[in-house]
Structure formats: C-alpha cells, structure tokens
Amino acid sequence: xxIRRFLAALQARNLEFLRDRTALGWNLIMPVxxxxxxxxxxxxxxxxxxxxxxxxxxDQDLAVHDxxxxxxxxxxxxxxxxxxxxxxxxxxxxxxxxxKNNRYWxxxxxxxxxxLEQLLTPYQLKREAxxxxxxxxxxxxxxxxxxxNIMFSALFGVGYVIVRYRxxxxxxxxxxxxxSAFEFLSAQIxxxxxxxxxxxxxxxxxxxxxxxxxxxxxxxxLFLILVLGALSMISVGLLVAARITSEEAANxxxxxxxxxxxxxxxxxxxxEGSHPLVQNLALALPLTHMVDAAxxxxxxxxxxxDVTDQLFTLFLFTLCFVSIxxxxxxxx
Amino acid sequence: MIEAENLxxxxxxxxxxxxxxxxxxxxxxxxxxxxxxxxxxTTVEMxxxxxxxxxxIIRYKGEPLGQRFRNEAGIMxxxxxxxxxxxxxxxLKMFQQFYSHTRPIEELVEVCALxxxxxxxxxxxxxxxKQRLLLAIALINDPQVVFLDEPTTGLDPQSRxxxxxxxxxxxxENKTLVLTTHYMEEAxxxxxxxxxxxxxVIIAQGNPKELLANHFDxxxxxxxxxxxxxDFRADEASTxxxxxxxxxxxxxxxxxxxxxxxxxxxxxxxxxxRSPTLEDLFLELTGHHLRT
Numbered sequence: 001x002x003i004r005r006f007l008a009a010l011q012a013r014n015l016e017f018l019r020d021r022t023a024l025g026w027n028l029i030m031p032v033x034x035x036x037x038x039x040x041x042x043x044x045x046x047x048x049x050x051x052x053x054x055x056x057x058x059d060q061d062l063a064v065h066d067x068x069x070x071x072x073x074x075x076x077x078x079x080x081x082x083x084x085x086x087x088x089x090x091x092x093x094x095x096x097x098x099x100k101n102n103r104y105w106x107x108x109x110x111x112x113x114x115x116l117e118q119l120l121t122p123y124q125l126k127r128e129a130x131x132x133x134x135x136x137x138x139x140x141x142x143x144x145x146x147x148x149n150i151m152f153s154a155l156f157g158v159g160y161v162i163v164r165y166r167x168x169x170x171x172x173x174x175x176x177x178x179x180s181a182f183e184f185l186s187a188q189i190x191x192x193x194x195x196x197x198x199x200x201x202x203x204x205x206x207x208x209x210x211x212x213x214x215x216x217x218x219x220x221x222l223f224l225i226l227v228l229g230a231l232s233m234i235s236v237g238l239l240v241a242a243r244i245t246s247e248e249a250a251n252x253x254x255x256x257x258x259x260x261x262x263x264x265x266x267x268x269x270x271x272e273g274s275h276p277l278v279q280n281l282a283l284a285l286p287l288t289h290m291v292d293a294a295x296x297x298x299x300x301x302x303x304x305x306d307v308t309d310q311l312f313t314l315f316l317f318t319l320c321f322v323s324i325x326x327x328x329x330x331x332x
Numbered sequence: 333m334i335e336a337e338n339l340x341x342x343x344x345x346x347x348x349x350x351x352x353x354x355x356x357x358x359x360x361x362x363x364x365x366x367x368x369x370x371x372x373x374t375t376v377e378m379x380x381x382x383x384x385x386x387x388x389i390i391r392y393k394g395e396p397l398g399q400r401f402r403n404e405a406g407i408m409x410x411x412x413x414x415x416x417x418x419x420x421x422x423x424l425k426m427f428q429q430f431y432s433h434t435r436p437i438e439e440l441v442e443v444c445a446l447x448x449x450x451x452x453x454x455x456x457x458x459x460x461x462k463q464r465l466l467l468a469i470a471l472i473n474d475p476q477v478v479f480l481d482e483p484t485t486g487l488d489p490q491s492r493x494x495x496x497x498x499x500x501x502x503x504x505e506n507k508t509l510v511l512t513t514h515y516m517e518e519a520x521x522x523x524x525x526x527x528x529x530x531x532x533v534i535i536a537q538g539n540p541k542e543l544l545a546n547h548f549d550x551x552x553x554x555x556x557x558x559x560x561x562x563d564f565r566a567d568e569a570s571t572x573x574x575x576x577x578x579x580x581x582x583x584x585x586x587x588x589x590x591x592x593x594x595x596x597x598x599x600x601x602x603x604x605x606r607s608p609t610l611e612d613l614f615l616e617l618t619g620h621h622l623r624t
Contacts, residue, residue, distance in 0.1 A: 004429050005429060005430050007429070008425075008426045008429030008430060009426070011426070012418060012422070012423075012426045013415070015417060015418055016416055016417045019417035019418075020416070020417055165415075168413035169411050169412035169413045170412070170413050170414065170415055172382060172412055173407075173409060173412045173413075173414070176380060176381070177431070177473075178399060178403055178430055178432075179430050331382075332382070
C-alpha cells in the first residue's frame with residue numbers, strides 16, 4: 001500500500017465529485033426538500049389512524065371486546081410494556097391497553113388519546129397517565145431521510161461510478177500504472193465516505209435551521225452511526241461494481257437494491273405491526289440498522305450500549321461486503 | 333527487451349491470437365500491423381499485462397510481467413478515458429504520483445505541446461489534444477518501453493503528422509517502442525521492425541524495407557479501368573490486379589510496360605507509377621485488402 005498513490009487517486013475522485021455541480025447540488029438539496037415537504041405535510045401532527053397498543057393476553061379481554069371492534073383504530077399487539085409506555089409518552093401510540101390488569105396508559109396532552117379514552121369510559125379500567133411532549137412525524141422521519149440520502153449517495157456514487165470507469169476505459173488506464181486494486185478501491189471508499197459525511201453534516205444543519213427537529217442524544221454517537229452506516233452502504237456499492245461492465249445493468253441492479261431498502265428499512269413508516277417476514281427481511285438490510293440506531297439516539301437519547309447491536313451489525317456488513325467485493329473485483 | 337513465446341488468446345471458441353512468437357530488441361520501434369480483428373490489439377494488450385494470455389509466455393527483461401514492468405512501461409491505449417472534471421495539469425500530477433521515477437511535467441508539456449490547453453478540463457479537449465495528453469501520460473514515468481496502440485486512428489492528417497514527429501523524438505531518446513497500426517505508411521515511416529498479423533497469426537515479419545525488397549521486384553502502374561479496352565491483356569513483364577475502378581499493373585520493367593500501353597493507344601493522362609507499399613505486401617500475402 002503506497003499512501004502517495006492512494007492520496008493521488010483520492011484527490012482525483014474528490015475533485016471529480018466536487019466539480020460535478022449538478023450531482024453535488026442534487027445531493028445537498030434533495031434531502032432538505034424532502035424533509036421540508038414532510039414538515040409541511042405533517043405540520044398538524046395528525047396521522048390517519050388511531051394507534052392502540054395491546055399488552056398481554058387475558059380471558060377477560062372479552063370485557064373490552066366492543067372497544068376492540070372500533071373502526072379506524074389500529075390495534076397493535078405488543079410485548080415490552082416499558083418501551084410502549086415510553087411510546088405513549090412521546091405520542092408515538094395514542095393509548096396502551098394492559099388487557100391482563102385492566103388498565104391503560106394515555107398521554108394527558110394528546111387529543112387523540114383523549115378521544116380514545118372517552119370510548120373506554122364504560123369499561124371502568126384503571127387510568128395511568130403520562131404527559132411527555134409529542135414527537136412529531138418529522139422528528140421521526142429525519143433519521144430515515146438522512147439515511148436514505150446516504151444510501152443513494154453510497155450505492156450510486158461508488159457502484160455506478162466504478163462501472164462507468166470500467167466501461168469507458170478509466171480503469172484500464174489506471175491498471176497500467178503501479179496503482180494496485182487495493183489502493184484504488186480504498187481511495188474510492190475514502191472519497192465517498194468523506195463526501196457523505198460532509199454532505200450529511202451540511203444537510204443536517206440546513207434541515208435543522210428550517211425544521212427544528214428533536215435531537216437529545218450524543219452527537220459523537222450519531223457521528224459513529226453515520227460513519228459505520230455509510231461504510232456499510234459504500235461496501236454494497238463496491239460489491240455491485242466488482243464485475244459488472246454495463247452501466248445499464250449496474251443501474252438496474254442498484255435500483256433493485258435501493259428501492260426495497262428504502263421501503264423496507266423503516267425510512268417512511270414504522271415496521272411495527274407489519275408481517276414478521278417483512279420485519280426479518282428488514283434486518284438483512286444495513287439501512288434498517290443505521291436508521292434504527294440514529295432514531296433511538298436522536299429521539300430517545302439512547303447511549304452507546306443501546307445501539308451496540310446495530311453498530312456491530314453494520315461493521316459485520318461492511319467487513320463481509322468489502323471482502324467479497326475486493327476479492328471479486330476486476331479491472332476489466 | 334520483451335519476448336513473447338507461443339501466445340494464444342481464445343474468447344468463447346474464437347481464436348483471437350493463435351500461437352504468436354517474437355522478440356522485441358531494446359531501442360527499436362516495433363510495429364504490429366494488420367486489419368481490424370487481426371489480433372494485434374489483443375496481442376499488444378497481453379504484452380502490456382492488461383489481458384492474460386490463454387497460453388504462452390511473456391518476459392520483460394527475462395522476467396514475467398510484474399511491478400517492475402508496470403514501473404518501467406508507458407502505455408497509450410487506443411480506447412481510454414480520463415476521470416471527468418479534472419484539468420490537464422491535474423491529470424499529469426495524479427499520474428506522476430503513481431510512479432517513483434518520473435519526468436518533470438514542464439518537460440512533458442514541451443515535448444507533447446500541451447501548453448495551450450494545460451488548464452483545460454479533459455472533457456473539452458479535441459481528438460488531437462487528447463492524444464497528446466495520453467502520450468504525455470504514457471511518458472510520465474520516463475519509461476524504457478512505450479506502447480502506442482493505434483495512436484493516430486481518427487486524427488486529421490496534420491494531427492497525425494504532429495504525433496509522428498513526437499514519436500520520432502521518443503525514438504531519438506533510444507526508448508523501445510511498440511506500435512500497433514493499420515496505417516501502412518505509418519509503420520513504414522516509423523518502424524524498424526514489423527510483424528504483419530491476420531486472423532490471429534503472424535504472416536510476415538522483418539524490417540519494412542527489406543520485406544518489400546524480398547517480396548517485390550516490380551513497380552505499380554495504375555490506370556482507371558475506363559481507360560482500358562474490355563479485352564485488355566498484360567504484357568509479358570507485368571500482371572494485372574483490378575480493384576475499385578482502377579487497374580493496378582505490377583510490372584518488373586516499367587519502361588517496357590509503358591511502351592506497350594502506348595502501342596495499344598491507351599490514354600496515359602491519368603497514369604501513375606509508384607513503388608510497392610506494405611499495403612501491396614498485405615494484398616500479396618493474404619489476397620485481401622488491409623482496410624476491408
């Protein structure tokens with residue numbers, strides 16, 4: 001490994017990215033526009049459905065049988081009581097029913113909780129009140145939008161670009177020099193990582209100016225999640241680019257990877273209550289782990305110990321994809 | 333300097349190169365000639381270490397191709413691109429960083445005449461300017477062997493002449509040159525030794541002038557077909573090769589043949605006489621034209 005050769009390849013790629021104003025502008029502006037759009041669309045904090053968590057099973061659940069038949073209410077069976085109470089606290093669910101102990105939790109400041117509570121009056125359940133402030137949809141969606149932007153930038157900025165280099169002969173020209181495949185690939189990874197970090201920091205700051213969103217966790221931890229998440233996504237791009245010679249094929253494959261990842265990684269909506277198959281599939285996608293970790297840090301103020309699993313998984317994804325990608329890489 | 337022994341390259345049942353052997357001595361300009369699809373680019377890409385031979389051996393200074401070769405070789409590819417949004421001077425600096433031993437950039441700018449577009453984006457170069465930049469990149473490591481793969485294809489006559497001039501300067505520095513081309517006059521102008529390839533094999537090998545002397549003891553007289561009667565026959569000193577509306581008469585005795593034509597009352601206004609070229613040699617060896 002020659003640092004001089006690595007730095008030369010890194011600088012060339014950085015210049016190429018920074019001077020391509022159209023792509024750079026798109027990378028910076030698109031996520032801000034998306035977040036602003038969502039902030040505007042969901043400025044009232046209203047969602048279509050009422051959400052009620054159902055904790056525990058009981059013979060007595062027939063007692064609230066009629067309530068459970070209420071239309072336009074999404075009843076979600078839940079396992080972890082403590083976590084769900086927190087969700088009531090943050091307005092993420094409107095009411096939590098403990099079927100076994102005939103009690104419910106509601107947020108005293110939530111209008112939706114108030115309405116649901118009125119429907120429960122005839123059943124004479126014990127009321128447990130919480131009064132945390134609301135987490136808006138925009139607070140919830142921001143980690144997802146930033147994650148999605150990172151995913152597209154990593155996949156297309158590495159995968160597509162290397163395939164284009166291969167097709168137009170840039171790789172062939174570089175191969176005829178002492179630059180090794182390892183040096184070249186490291187430079188591509190490092191360049192894209194630097195760009196993603198810089199762009200994400202700018203987008204984060206810009207979005208925060210427009211929509212004052214919730215961030216109660218550690219910035220250093222969020223930064224670590226950003227770096228590991230970006231690396232795992234770049235390594236997917238590297239894997240795609242290892243051998244493909246046609247830009248059209250690369251484009252198709254990258255879309256095939258990025259769209260399901262965007263839809264199944266909980267970027268736009270929570271996967272809680274979705275089919276177990278979908279939830280398991282989501283666990284196989286690096287974006288899920290990055291968005292989950294970023295979300296709990298930003299919204300719930302989670303610490304390092306709370307996101308160790310996600311960080312380790314992202315690290316494993318990176319290690320695995322980079323190993324296969326560089327082993328199978330071909331200049332031509 | 334470079335030896336190739338029984339090189340073969342197969343693609344899905346097609347023999348692109350089929351058992352080619354030759355040696356390139358130090359300091360010569362070595363030409364690989366042949367029509368498109370003859371196997372010359374595949375052969376040269378195996379020599380450059382870009383393609384792996386299906387079988388056969390390549391040695392550079394007696395060793396298999398490796399890091400030493402990559403440090404000491406300069407390559408100008410036929411089809412290649414450079415990273416976008418980067419200026420000419422930045423490209424040169426990047427390639428300079430890849431090598432431990434390099435030539436000063438100012439020197440290359442002068443040798444390859446890059447001064448007028450040194451700060452221009454590589455996407456905005458003309459064909460001739462891009463070829464000069466690619467030549468400069470090929471020379472940046474002060475190479476001992478320089479590969480030029482069809483360097484003048486697609487260039488206008490003036491750019492071609494300019495490039496020939498630059499190649500002669502490289503030759504004057506006593507570097508070994510390996511040149512592929514399908515322009516016979518280019519090979520004749522620049523090469524000390526050539527191999528002519530067709531269908532993946534070598535059909536002739538040697539010094540261009542000696543090859544012509546060995547294969548031809550005649551000159552070529554050309555007349556339009558329309559100037560000749562339908563039952564025209566050659567004299568004893570010549571043979572006829574009609575092509576593209578022209579009649580090429582290969583004559584061992586030009587004076588006698590022209591007297592014969594005059595005696596036949598054939599109008600000689602458009603008559604041309606020239607020495608045989610490598611193009612004629614190719615036709616003689618294969619029965620078909622080089623550029624078809």
